[in-house]
Amino acid sequence: MVLTKKSTIKKYAKLIVRVGANVQKGQTVQVYADVDQAEFAALVVDEAYKAGAKKVNVEWGCDSITKLNYRHASVKTLSTILPWQEEKMKWQSEELPARIMIESSDPDGLKGINMEKMQKASRARYKISKPYSEKMENRHQWTIAAVPGEAWAKKVFPGLRKSQAMEKLWQAILETVYVTDDNDPIEVWNQVNEDFKTKCAKLNAYHFERLEYKSSNGTDFKVWMMPKGRWCGGGETDLNGRYFNPNMPTIEVFTTPEKGKAEGKVVSTKPLSYQGQLIENFWFEFKDGKVVDFGAEKDKDKELIEKMVTMDEGASMIGEVALVPCESPINKQNILYYNTLFDENASCHIALGRGFNDCVEGFEDLKKEDFDAMGVNDSMIHVDFMVGAPDLSIVGYTHEGKAVQIFENGNFTAEFN
Amino acid sequence: MVLTKKSTIKKYAKLIVRVGANVQKGQTVQVYADVDQAEFAALVVDEAYKAGAKKVNVEWGCDSITKLNYRHASVKTLSTILPWQEEKMKWQSEELPARIMIESSDPDGLKGINMEKMQKASRARYKISKPYSEKMENRHQWTIAAVPGEAWAKKVFPGLRKSQAMEKLWQAILETVYVTDDNDPIEVWNQVNEDFKTKCAKLNAYHFERLEYKSSNGTDFKVWMMPKGRWCGGGETDLNGRYFNPNMPTIEVFTTPEKGKAEGKVVSTKPLSYQGQLIENFWFEFKDGKVVDFGAEKDKDKELIEKMVTMDEGASMIGEVALVPCESPINKQNILYYNTLFDENASCHIALGRGFNDCVEGFEDLKKEDFDAMGVNDSMIHVDFMVGAPDLSIVGYTHEGKAVQIFENGNFTAEFN
Numbered sequence: 036m037v038l039t040k041k042s043t044i045k046k047y048a049k050l051i052v053r054v055g056a057n058v059q060k061g062q063t064v065q066v067y068a069d070v071d072q073a074e075f076a077a078l079v080v081d082e083a084y085k086a087g088a089k090k091v092n093v094e095w096g097c098d099s100i101t102k103l104n105y106r107h108a109s110v111k112t113l114s115t116i117l118p119w120q121e122e123k124m125k126w127q128s129e130e131l132p133a134r135i136m137i138e139s140s141d142p143d144g145l146k147g148i149n150m151e152k153m154q155k156a157s158r159a160r161y162k163i164s165k166p167y168s169e170k171m172e173n174r175h176q177w178t179i180a181a182v183p184g185e186a187w188a189k190k191v192f193p194g195l196r197k198s199q200a201m202e203k204l205w206q207a208i209l210e211t212v213y214v215t216d217d218n219d220p221i222e223v224w225n226q227v228n229e230d231f232k233t234k235c236a237k238l239n240a241y242h243f244e245r246l247e248y249k250s251s252n253g254t255d256f257k258v259w260m261m262p263k264g265r266w267c268g269g270g271e272t273d274l275n276g277r278y279f280n281p282n283m284p285t286i287e288v289f290t291t292p293e294k295g296k297a298e299g300k301v302v303s304t305k306p307l308s309y310q311g312q313l314i315e316n317f318w319f320e321f322k323d324g325k326v327v328d329f330g331a332e333k334d335k336d337k338e339l340i341e342k343m344v345t346m347d348e349g350a351s352m353i354g355e356v357a358l359v360p361c362e363s364p365i366n367k368q369n370i371l372y373y374n375t376l377f378d379e380n381a382s383c384h385i386a387l388g389r390g391f392n393d394c395v396e397g398f399e400d401l402k403k404e405d406f407d408a409m410g411v412n413d414s415m416i417h418v419d420f421m422v423g424a425p426d427l428s429i430v431g432y433t434h435e436g437k438a439v440q441i442f443e444n445g446n447f448t449a450e451f452n
Numbered sequence: 453m454v455l456t457k458k459s460t461i462k463k464y465a466k467l468i469v470r471v472g473a474n475v476q477k478g479q480t481v482q483v484y485a486d487v488d489q490a491e492f493a494a495l496v497v498d499e500a501y502k503a504g505a506k507k508v509n510v511e512w513g514c515d516s517i518t519k520l521n522y523r524h525a526s527v528k529t530l531s532t533i534l535p536w537q538e539e540k541m542k543w544q545s546e547e548l549p550a551r552i553m554i555e556s557s558d559p560d561g562l563k564g565i566n567m568e569k570m571q572k573a574s575r576a577r578y579k580i581s582k583p584y585s586e587k588m589e590n591r592h593q594w595t596i597a598a599v600p601g602e603a604w605a606k607k608v609f610p611g612l613r614k615s616q617a618m619e620k621l622w623q624a625i626l627e628t629v630y631v632t633d634d635n636d637p638i639e640v641w642n643q644v645n646e647d648f649k650t651k652c653a654k655l656n657a658y659h660f661e662r663l664e665y666k667s668s669n670g671t672d673f674k675v676w677m678m679p680k681g682r683w684c685g686g687g688e689t690d691l692n693g694r695y696f697n698p699n700m701p702t703i704e705v706f707t708t709p710e711k712g713k714a715e716g717k718v719v720s721t722k723p724l725s726y727q728g729q730l731i732e733n734f735w736f737e738f739k740d741g742k743v744v745d746f747g748a749e750k751d752k753d754k755e756l757i758e759k760m761v762t763m764d765e766g767a768s769m770i771g772e773v774a775l776v777p778c779e780s781p782i783n784k785q786n787i788l789y790y791n792t793l794f795d796e797n798a799s800c801h802i803a804l805g806r807g808f809n810d811c812v813e814g815f816e817d818l819k820k821e822d823f824d825a826m827g828v829n830d831s832m833i834h835v836d837f838m839v840g841a842p843d844l845s846i847v848g849y850t851h852e853g854k855a856v857q858i859f860e861n862g863n864f865t866a867e868f869n
Contacts, residue, residue: 070487070488070490070512071487071490073487073488073514073516073517074516076514076517077514077516077517077520080517080520080521081520081524084520084523084524084525088524089525089526089529090521090525090529091517091520091521091524091525093514093517095487095512095514097490097493097494097510097512099490099491099494100490100493100494100497100508100510103494103497103498103501103508104497104507104508106501107498107501107505107508108501108506108507108508109506112506112507117543118539118543119536119537119539119540119542119543120536122535122536122539123536123540125536126534126535126536
């Protein structure tokens with residue numbers, strides 16, 4: 036068994052702070068971590084201070100207690116945002132701290148929760164929190180990265196003992212973020228981000244009108260692009276000019292398609308962990324950009340999907356399409372992580388719910404009304420599900436009617452590689 | 453090795469909720485726990501909901517991150533209470549949640565911290581938080597209880613392996629709070645609280661003018677009582693009529709003496725864990741109720757004491773004297789817990805700093821000015837140190853000049869037993 040070196044883990048913490056969140060001198064930093072990750076969180080906090088942070092606050096999560104709250108407290112109580120909590124959102128939307136989310140949870144960690152209750156409460160709270168989130172959008176750096184939690188590791192490697200599973204998950208995660216014992220991962224990330232720019236430039240040059248997906252598993256799907264849409268990938272620049280990497284790892288190039296314009300069927304190719312519960316083997320049928328039918332192998336999964344797509348109006352419409360080749364190094368690991376951060380980078384995927392304003396050219400000078408008018412979907416959810424298949428073909432059609440093969444047999448064609 | 457049963461630990465969680473905090477139907481509950489205590493915290497949360505709590509919030513602590521904050525953030529940043537944080541204090545002072553503090557920290561957990569910085573920041577924050585704490589005083593239920601943390605267990609039982617030390621500390625703690633595999637500890641606590649009432653009534657009947665302490669280790673000390681002072685012990689009743697037990701375990705009977713009236717020397721008999729650092733073998737000399745001299749075997753400890761007694765004006769004056777016999781079951785365990793919650797119940801002790809308003813007869817109808825006038829000391833600190841010795845004698849003198857032997861050879865005389 037390889038033992039992950041402490042120095043390597045420390046290097047990863049530094050990477051998250053410097054390349055992920057790109058913490059600035061004098062900035063406040065918010066770290067979100069599960070209570071079982073105190074050791075790694077402390078490394079991140081230390082690195083954030085070394086990067087010059089003014090103050091680093093850690094907010095702890097604990098699934099078992101979240102479950103108890105949803106089991107016992109009333110919908111009314113769970114829906115409440117207290118005045119001090121709203122005051123905190125306000126502070127955050129003005130302070131614009133760099134935010135670092137450290138994921139490690141059990142993909143099944145919230146199994147058994149009353150979804151309806153959770154949904155009602157989330158919906159109520161979202162009404163209050165939304166203006167503050169909107170105020171922060173594209174104005175601060177944030178990053179999501181992962182470290183192994185015990186239950187998660189056992190879920191990914193059920194055949195191994197706990198300590199072995201943890202080690203193996205560490206090795207797998209570090210591989211996806213290009214951290215080795217000897218290298219400088221910051222240099223690697225800089226190079227990878229250059230490659231993303233090249234790939235996006237190629238795709239953007241075509242100004243595709245629509246994409247057509249086909250694979251033998253039943254996927255037969257068309258989706259239309261926004262006239263001013265653009266492909267993104269890798270790092271982003273916030274409106275204060277700070278370059279950051281929202282996801283570690285990241286392989287995908289993605290865009291937000293035009294709301295209300297999608298037709299046909301997409302069939303999932305990997306399980307989806309949605310709010311701490313797994314959904315497997317499901318499909319969606321779209322008409323006029325909306326989910327008009329769906330199914331799943333298991334009834335309980337179909338019920339979960341029902342809850343998901345009815346969260347709000349935008350929850351049944353598309354916010355993102357993303358391209359990830361089968362030969363993605365994460366897919367080649369052949370590990371099912373049960374975690375979107377990884378699994379979405381092993382497969383082409385589509386997200387229901389909220390789109391990304393920064394997938395619009397010139398987004399820097401636009402307002403909420405402009406994004407609505409252009410067709411950026413709005414929702415309280417954003418849920419990615421995987422549709423990549425070994426024989427997936429994606430053809431882009433330009434406004435002039437030219438067909439361009441983007442994906443063939445699950446991978447980018449040579450032109451886009 | 454005895455293995456503590458899960459059902460026994462669950463019973464302890466219930467005891468904390470029902471007898472410690474006495475959580476009421478419809479009440480909000482705040483639980484404070486270290487991040488490594490998620491499992492026990494979940495038991496407490498569950499029991500609080502079963503007792504009818506409306507909402508249970510857990511606030512997590514983590515010494516390693518507290519240390520990083522004190523190392524890297526500026527005094528100015530550490531002194532700041534943000535508007536939302538003050539709004540939260542305000543909410544708490546109006547909501548009056550039941551508060552449950554679960555202790556498990558390493559007694560040395562904050563070793564190496566810059567005390568001066570911590571002190572300056574605490575002082576600044578206290579100015580803002582004080583009115584809110586005062587508003588809550590005697591108006592809500594609270595309790596402090598403990599569970600083993602790994603570092604703490606290893607400190608208490610350095611010769612044992614980690615898992616053994618944890619087990620042994622579990623057994624020791626459960627013994628102090630009268631929880632066994634088979635009993636109903638709630639019944640035991642009800643009886644113990646009756647015994648406290650009897651003992652306090654006996655002491656209060658004398659209306660002592662002063663106490664005189666003497667033991668061969670150098671303690672030779674006089675301290676004067678408030679004319680309206682009273683002895684307390686065991687459970688308390690808040691101003692809303694809710695009976696609760698602030699400390700689990702508790703053996704002490706205690707009172708707040710009159711500010712400014714103490715003379716002579718007291719010599720410590722056990723180490724003191726002060727803000728995550730240990731102070732050993734020290735003494736204080738009092739004149740006119742104030743510390744006028746002090747010493748410690750080690751220079752670093754003397755420095756810590758210097759910082760402690762200069763926190764504010766009241767930090768060098770006495771807020772509490774407490775009587776605990778050598779034959780206290782906790783003292784008989786012969787375990788040094790390095791934690792005041794336990795060690796103060798193994799030995800007579802004295803506290804520097806804040807006194808207790810509810811140690812005044814008729815406190816329910818009095819105001820801050822009244823307590824000040826009567827001689828209840830005020831300070832941001834309240835630090836108990838142990839002075840119990842095997843040959844300790846304590847004589848109470850009544851206003852009529854009658855001498856009453858309260859303690860002889862470290863134990864209550866028959867009259868008070």
